[in-house]
Amino acid sequence: MTDSDRWQDRAACVGLTWWWDVGQRAAAARTCAGCPVVVPCLVDAFAANIDAERRDREAAIADAATIAEACTPGTPACAAATQRHERAVAALDQPPTGHTRADHGTWGGTGARARRQGGAAWRTGGHEWDTALAAHLDWLATEHRRTGRLTAHPWNKTGREQITHGLPGAYNHCTTGPAGQQCDRCRLAKALHTDRRRTRTEGTAA
Numbered sequence: 001m002t003d004s005d006r007w008q009d010r011a012a013c014v015g016l017t018w019w020w021d022v023g024q025r026a027a028a029a030r031t032c033a034g035c036p037v038v039v040p041c042l043v044d045a046f047a048a049n050i051d052a053e054r055r056d057r058e059a060a061i062a063d064a065a066t067i068a069e070a071c072t073p074g075t076p077a078c079a080a081a082t083q084r085h086e087r088a089v090a091a092l093d094q095p096p097t098g099h100t101r102a103d104h105g106t107w108g109g110t111g112a113r114a115r116r117q118g119g120a121a122w123r124t125g126g127h128e129w130d131t132a133l134a135a136h137l138d139w140l141a142t143e144h145r146r147t148g149r150l151t152a153h154p155w156n157k158t159g160r161e162q163i164t165h166g167l168p169g170a171y172n173h174c175t176t177g178p179a180g181q182q183c184d185r186c187r188l189a190k191a192l193h194t195d196r197r198r199t200r201t202e203g204t205a206a
Helices: 022-033 038-070 076-092 112-124 126-144 186-205
Strands: none
Touching: 022 038, 022 126, 038 076, 038 112, 038 126, 112 126
């Protein structure tokens, strides 16, 4: 395969300079929606995260071994260093967590939590990945026709999808208001929470 055949060179985001700007997530969604290589991009990013996580774990083993070798045998510090090394070795064989690294793309404006869920679906494969991918592509197509604030991503699952409007754990994820924004109850709750936090901060500063 020649360099000109690389899928990265055919990506819709090639040459863009605003990609890492948080304020451009809606533009990112529209860009990805029209991209001919959005699926290879997703898969490559998930694979890169897994590889990076394994390298991190191997580095943790090496660091812990260095500390354990340098300590004085029989001391509490040496016992703690040995335990740290054992934990690092055990962690190497654990399943990947899928914690996403920001340098592997925004993928159409998805947040970190959504990307972890998408990565988990990819690692599972089969019907679960096919369903998750189809939902992601449909979301991109929908956001391409919209402007402004993004709606909730279909991968953005926490295990507590039932939103109780007006509560702190819900109002940041509410999209039942006009144009996919927060409903009035959640907007009010967030405003009150922000005011209370500002009051506490100002009181501490005084």
